[in-house]
Amino acid sequence: xxxxxxxxxxxxxxxxxxxxxxxxxxxxxxxxxxxxxxxxxxxxxxxxxxxxxxxxxxxxxxxxxxxxxxxxxxxxxxxxxxxxxxxxxxxxxxxxxxxxxxxxxxxxxxxxxxxxxxxxxxxxxxxxxxxxxxxxxxxxxxxxxxxxxxxxxxxxxxxxxxxxxxxxxxxxxxxxxxxxxxxxxxxxxxxxxxxxxxxxxxxxxxxxxxxxxxxxxxxxxxxxxxxxxxxxxxxxxxxxxxxxxxxxxxxxxxxxxxxxx
Numbered sequence: 446x447x448x449x450x451x452x453x454x455x456x457x458x459x460x461x462x463x464x465x466x467x468x469x470x471x472x473x474x475x476x477x478x479x480x481x482x483x484x485x486x487x488x489x490x491x492x493x494x495x496x497x498x499x500x501x502x503x504x505x506x507x508x509x510x511x512x513x514x515x516x517x518x519x520x521x522x523x524x525x526x527x528x529x530x531x532x533x534x535x536x537x538x539x540x541x542x543x544x545x546x547x548x549x550x551x552x553x554x555x556x557x558x559x560x561x562x563x564x565x566x567x568x569x570x571x572x573x574x575x576x577x578x579x580x581x582x583x584x585x586x587x588x589x590x591x592x593x594x595x596x597x598x599x600x601x602x603x604x605x606x607x608x609x610x611x612x613x614x615x616x617x618x619x620x621x622x623x624x625x626x627x628x629x630x631x632x633x634x635x636x637x638x639x640x641x642x643x644x645x646x647x648x649x650x651x652x653x654x655x656x657x658x659x660x661x662x663x664x665x666x667x668x669x670x671x672x673x674x675x676x677x678x679x680x681x682x683x684x685x686x687x688x689x690x691x692x693x694x695x696x697x698x699x700x701x702x703x704x705x706x
Contacts, residue, residue: 477533485544486682492551495681497610500688503543505562507689510539511696512569518706519577573704580705587628588699591655592620599663607670611684616662618688621695623658627651629702662687 493499516522517530529538543562550558596617599606603613626642629635630651637643637654645653665687669680700706 482686486679489547490678490682493547495611495678495685497614499681500611500614500685502559503562503685503689504692505559505566506539506543506546507693508696509542509562509566509569510535511693512566512573512700513539514697515573515700515704515706516569518701519573519704521576573700577704577706579703581633581702584625584628584633584702585699588621588624588695591624591627592617595620595655595659606667608666609670611681611688612666612670615666615684615687615691618691618695619658619662620655620691622691622698623654623695625695625698625702626654629698630654633702635698635702658691662691 513530514535517527517535522530528534542565546561547558550556596613599608599616600613602608606612626635626637630637630646637646642654642657645657666684669675669683672680
């Protein structure tokens with residue numbers, strides 16, 4: 446087996462549902478992710494306020510990570526460079542870019558944190574637009590309509606739920622993920638890779654992805670927003686993580702379907 450085959454089998458295929466699915470590797474990645482997230486919070490907790498402003502300033506880097514994955518999905522890069530754009534190495538690459546920009550911004554008087562990510566994300570999206578044909582232009586508008594409509598209702602109830610703007614953004618991000626998954630499976634022939642969502646989809650249909658998001662995320666947000674004793678910045682960090690892990694796959698799914706990759 447060559448290096449590419451080794452990476453594909455043990456780092457990529459092992460985290461999706463297929464014949465020979467390896468839950469040990471998936472659990473290992475999950476454990477590494479949890480430890481990494483904890484260490485990041487411990488390092489940044491006294492330097493960063495994790496609020497809606499920080500989440501929006503990080504959004505360009507999320508878009509960058511999602512769009513760079515499409516560059517690899519579409520076959521524009523070959524080994525060994527393509528290894529950097531595969532799971533889990535792409536997480537490390539985007540983290541290093543993001544963290545470097547944030548750290549420099551925190552250490553200087555010029556607060557330019559979002560701008561490098563915005564420039565890189567815009568450049569990557571422009572490259573995709575110039576080199577790929579748009580196959581399904583309606584995907585993002587449809588996903589935004591579904592996610593936006595439900596999020597609007599949630600925002601109207603924000604006072605009763607004690608929900609802040611970051612909670613609203615978290616729900617929207619998670620619904621973007623759920624909506625793009627629903628649209629891809631229902632209308633474009635895509636399929637769910639992960640075991641638990643696939644079980645529910647096979648049982649109830651693709652629409653269940655949106656219901657699952659609501660049934661999991663809304664209670665989590667409600668519990669956090671009702672708890673007045675917990676550290677507010679810790680709660681903000683947890684919400685930021687939920688925002689990221691919703692928006693990143695949602696944007697990637699939408700881009701893949703838009704370009705028919």
